[in-house]
Amino acid sequence: MAVDPIHDEIVVPNTFAQAILFFRADAGGNEKPLRVIQGPKTMISGGASDTDNVAVDPIHDEVYVTQKTSDSVLVFDRRANGDVAPIRIIHGPKTRLRFPNRVSVDPVNNVLAVGAGSGVLLFNRIDNGDVAPHCVIHGPKTGLPQFWTNPGKVVLNPEAKKLIASGRIWKYGDCGDVPPLYELDGFGVEDLIPDEKAIIDLGGDGDIGPGKGEDSMQIYSLPEAF
Amino acid sequence: MRKIVVPLGLFTLAFGWIAFWTAGKDGGLLVWAQDGDNAARRRTIVIKRAPLRIVEDPYPTFHGIAMAEELGELFVSSDNTVTKEGPSLSVYNSQFVSQTNAITEPRRRATVAGFGDARWCGVAISPEFKEAYLIHADGGAGIATIPMDANGAVGEKRFVHTFHAPWGIFSELKFDELFVTIEHVNRIEVFERMAGLMDEPVRWIQGPKTQLADPHGIYVNVEKNEIYVANHGNWRYTEPGEGWVQLQQMRPELWGRRKTYHDDIRPLRPSTGKFLPPSITVFSRTAAGDTAPLRVIQGPRTGMDLPLGVFLDTKSNQLVVVNGGDDRLLFFDANAAGDIAPVRIIGGPATGMAGPTGVVIDRTRDELWVSNWSNHTVTAYSRTAEGNVAPLRTVRGAPPGAPATGMGNPSAAAYNPKRKEILIPN
Numbered sequence: 057m058a059v060d061p062i063h064d065e066i067v068v069p070n071t072f073a074q075a076i077l078f079f080r081a082d083a084g085g086n087e088k089p090l091r092v093i094q095g096p097k098t099m100i101s102g103g104a105s106d107t108d109n110v111a112v113d114p115i116h117d118e119v120y121v122t123q124k125t126s127d128s129v130l131v132f133d134r135r136a137n138g139d140v141a142p143i144r145i146i147h148g149p150k151t152r153l154r155f156p157n158r159v160s161v162d163p164v165n166n167v168l169a170v171g172a173g174s175g176v177l178l179f180n181r182i183d184n185g186d187v188a189p190h191c192v193i194h195g196p197k198t199g200l201p202q203f204w205t206n207p208g209k210v211v212l213n214p215e216a217k218k219l220i221a222s223g224r225i226w227k228y229g230d231c232g233d234v235p236p237l238y239e240l241d242g243f244g245v246e247d248l249i250p251d252e253k254a255i256i257d258l259g260g261d262g263d264i265g266p267g268k269g270e271d272s273m274q275i276y277s278l279p280e281a282f
Numbered sequence: 283m284r285k286i287v288v289p290l291g292l293f294t295l296a297f298g299w300i301a302f303w304t305a306g307k308d309g310g311l312l313v314w315a316q317d318g319d320n321a322a323r324r325r326t327i328v329i330k331r332a333p334l335r336i337v338e339d340p341y342p343t344f345h346g347i348a349m350a351e352e353l354g355e356l357f358v359s360s361d362n363t364v365t366k367e368g369p370s371l372s373v374y375n376s377q378f379v380s381q382t383n384a385i386t387e388p389r390r391r392a393t394v395a396g397f398g399d400a401r402w403c404g405v406a407i408s409p410e411f412k413e414a415y416l417i418h419a420d421g422g423a424g425i426a427t428i429p430m431d432a433n434g435a436v437g438e439k440r441f442v443h444t445f446h447a448p449w450g451i452f453s454e455l456k457f458d459e460l461f462v463t464i465e466h467v468n469r470i471e472v473f474e475r476m477a478g479l480m481d482e483p484v485r486w487i488q489g490p491k492t493q494l495a496d497p498h499g500i501y502v503n504v505e506k507n508e509i510y511v512a513n514h515g516n517w518r519y520t521e522p523g524e525g526w527v528q529l530q531q532m533r534p535e536l537w538g539r540r541k542t543y544h545d546d547i548r549p550l551r552p553s554t555g556k557f558l559p560p561s562i563t564v565f566s567r568t569a570a571g572d573t574a575p576l577r578v579i580q581g582p583r584t585g586m587d588l589p590l591g592v593f594l595d596t597k598s599n600q601l602v603v604v605n606g607g608d609d610r611l612l613f614f615d616a617n618a619a620g621d622i623a624p625v626r627i628i629g630g631p632a633t634g635m636a637g638p639t640g641v642v643i644d645r646t647r648d649e650l651w652v653s654n655w656s657n658h659t660v661t662a663y664s665r666t667a668e669g670n671v672a673p674l675r676t677v678r679g680a681p682p683g684a685p686a687t688g689m690g691n692p693s694a695a696a697y698n699p700k701r702k703e704i705l706i707p708n
């Protein structure tokens with residue numbers, strides 16, 4: 057899911073019905089969504105666990121989803137409702153997208169980051185079609201698996217120009233088989249809490265090894281990298 | 283003029299201490315050094331620390347439910363991974379007399395030393411063979427068989443993989459089969475009870491004709507040769523035969539023999555997803571393949587909202603549906619079809635239901651039991667109860683009022699800086 061603090065909305069993917077739902081940020085209970093992107097033109101498709109992730113860019117009014125089964129990233133107008141076609145699609149052999157599982161966007165520095173089986177792929181935010189990523193973080197020195205079977209969210213921090221993936225921190229500009237600046241021992245990052253200088257880690261994010269109960273949330277102080 | 287001479291060694295020591303202290307405090311100098319441009323010579327710094335705070339539920343979250351009437355025993359699964367014992371199967375005496383606010387001690391509690399993520403949801407039993415069957419939900423994808431009298435940590439008697447994301451299970455005794463719903467691919471799988479790791483379902487129901495849409499609870503009426511399935515209504519086109527097991531959760535013996543999600547590659551194409559009203563689909567017990575249901579209970583009059591567990595009251599021929607969306611039990615005539623209102627409802631604040639998931643009827647004692655995921659309880663009612671009635675008895679997995687986090691396999695949390703809220707999808 058994703059939060060749009062500017063328009064005070066939350067954005068939730070529904071993988072089983074192949075839809076993107078927009079709710080009021082303070083929605084509760086059995087409340088109808090404000091808008092639903094769903095239908096044949098959307099090409100939200102594929103197999104059993106597609107589109108269980110979403111990112112929102114409230115500045116440029118765009119919403120992003122990755123699709124594992126079709127190795128693609130779909131971009132929609134945030135204000136869209138109903139059966140609408142994507143405004144851009146990143147898809148094709150040059151993209152190196154393989155089993156993309158999570159997408160994040162940095163609207164300040166125009167970075168689109170994808171956690172994929174093929175590593176951390178960084179695109180320009182407005183990339184479209186069969187385009188190569190401007191940067192791929194992948195290889196034995198990165199500490200990421202050769203094939204990342206359950207890619208997690210890539211957390212982007214526009215101010216520090218850092219990215220976090222699988223409990224490892226790189227800076228913008230790091231490309232290729234590059235060791236991370238920092239490695240978090242025993243915890244990962246699902247999102248940042250800037251006003252508390254803290255991070256959110258979930259036991260169930262699948263990134264961090266056993267030892268923690270999955271049905272839990274831990275809050276850690278922000279790593280020094282920020 | 284006097285000069286102050288600082289020995290080089292002392293200067294190095296002082297500088298080093300300042301660097302260390304700075305790094306330990308806010309990491310400024312460390313960050314400055316680490317952020318240099320020479321990535322090739324970079325040495326990764328490992329950051330260790332304890333969490334500032336932890337949010338978790340130390341009590342069991344009750345999910346699946348089954349009953350051994352002749353023993354007066356309730357079998358209740360918990361999928362909470364952060365309890366002391368982890369996911370477990372607790373067995374309670376259903377006929378306890380003294381109702382207190384204390385935690386109800388089970389007669390026994392079993393945990394299973396298996397493989398991968400254990401996250402038990404559905405549970406069924408076979409008193410004849412003295413076995414319990416636990417659904418290894420989500421990624422674990424399978425049925426673990428353990429002895430019905432298991433206590434403490436036990437190994438699996440058998441394990442058979444289903445496709446990814448099973449939920450409901452029914453143990454059909456006459457023909458000795460296990461029926462399982464698969465949420466992600468709108469499918470019912472039927473296994474021989476003795477199926478083992480290398481076995482596949484003897485038949486399955488799946489495809490666009492089935493109207494299966496995010497199926498959950500399942501009950502098999504062997505007298506009428508019918509299957510009742512509760513559907514949430516999230517629908518997309520599924521190919522007959524579509525499905526897979528998560529690679530990291532697949533037992534090694536099956537590597538290369540079963541499809542994983544990495545084999546599920548498709549071109550971009552028009553989307554098929556849509557929201558259908560929640561439903562009960564009824565199939566022939568022997569249905570197989572892409573088969574239309576015999577009848578469907580569906581529509582606004584039904585009041586269904588996130589239907590979960592389903593059970594047949596054979597005395598009244600009423601189908602009991604756990605309505606997870608509004609904490610109610612809906613009763614329908616088992617022969618009903620179409621958009622019909624429930625013949626009876628149990629619901630309201632007095633019932634103590636919160637996030638109900640499973641239901642079972644004790645025909646011997648005319649009682650009806652409900653497992654409540656959101657308040658650590660299992661609540662009993664008269665089989666014929668109606669309206670806003672208080673439970674006859676309550677099995678407590680936690681002190682009354684103990685908060686439940688509601689976290690179940692959480693992922694992809696997001697922080698809302700405007701409202702200072704953390705949102706967690708489950």
